Amino acid sequence: MRRRSVNARTLTTKRAAAREFARHGSGYILVAYLAAALVLRRRRGRPARADATVVAAVAAIQPFFEWTLHRYVLHAPPTSIAGRPFDPGAAHRGHHRAPDDVAGALLGARYAAADGLVVAGLAAALGRLVAGPAGTITGAAAGQGALLAYEWTHLLAHTGYRPRTRWFRRLRAAHLRHHFRDERANFGVTSRLGDRILGTAA
Ligand SMILES: [Zn+2]
Ligand SMILES: [Zn+2]
Structure with a gap:
């Protein structure tokens, strides 16, 4: 989809944020992946404790x-591997340079398509590890759900929406602090647990 420059802070309601989210490709791709995984899972029978x-x-x-x-x-x-430049953080540095730009705050269609597959693979492996082969597809589905939650939460954190819950107010403040005050703190986006346990909460 065509990249448009929209200032996230001008989106002051969840509805406005959702409308803007729907103008970008990542949500559709992640929802499609999630739906595909759920259909595959449904074909294998009813949900179980696993x-x-x-x-x-x-x-x-x-x-x-x-x-x-x-x-x-x-x-x-940025670094190089076998003489070729390798810069996995390039897009994220762009997001740090322009944190209010909606398109930069979202994964974008290409990254969503690729990241969705990687996350599906890793979460499927985790599902298999904890519940055997039956857990594979459920793992992939849960991974897509988690990535979708990340994408939406990250966008919402950058908008002008005023959080209604203390939980989201703190989560949002932590992410904005990561952007505007200390890039070496608050790496969590959907949760502050990682930062709390790994010593980077600020
Ligand atoms: Zn951000
Ligand atoms: Zn960052």
């Missing part, structure tokens, strides 16, 4: 996955 275990495992690991990726990949300095 599914709940897998969803809980994915939810438990998400804060630390998010923290690790943000801390070590998105904030990695």
Whole structure:
């Protein structure tokens, strides 16, 4: 989809944020992945206790996955591998340069398509680990749900929407602090647990 420059702070309601979210490709791609995984899972029969275990495992690991990726990949300095430039943090540096730009705050269609597959693979492996082969597809679905939650929460944190709950007010303040005061703190986006446990909460 065509990139438009919209200042996230001008979006002051969840509805306005959702409308803007719907003008970008990432949400559609992640919802499509999630729907595909749920259809595949449904074909294998009714939900079982193992599914709940897998969803809980994915939810438990998400804060630390998010923290690790943000801390070590998105904030990695540019380097080179076998003489070729390798800069996995380029897009994120762009987001730090222009934190109010909606398009930069979202993954974008290409990254969503690629990241969705990577997350599906990792979460499917986790699902298999905790619940055997039956947990694979549920893991992939839970991973997409987590990535979708990340995408929406991150966008909302950058908008002018005033949080109604203390939980989101703190979450949003922590992310904005990461942007505007200390890039070495508050790497969590959907949760502050990773920062609390790993010592980077500010
Ligand atoms: Zn951000
Ligand atoms: Zn960052």
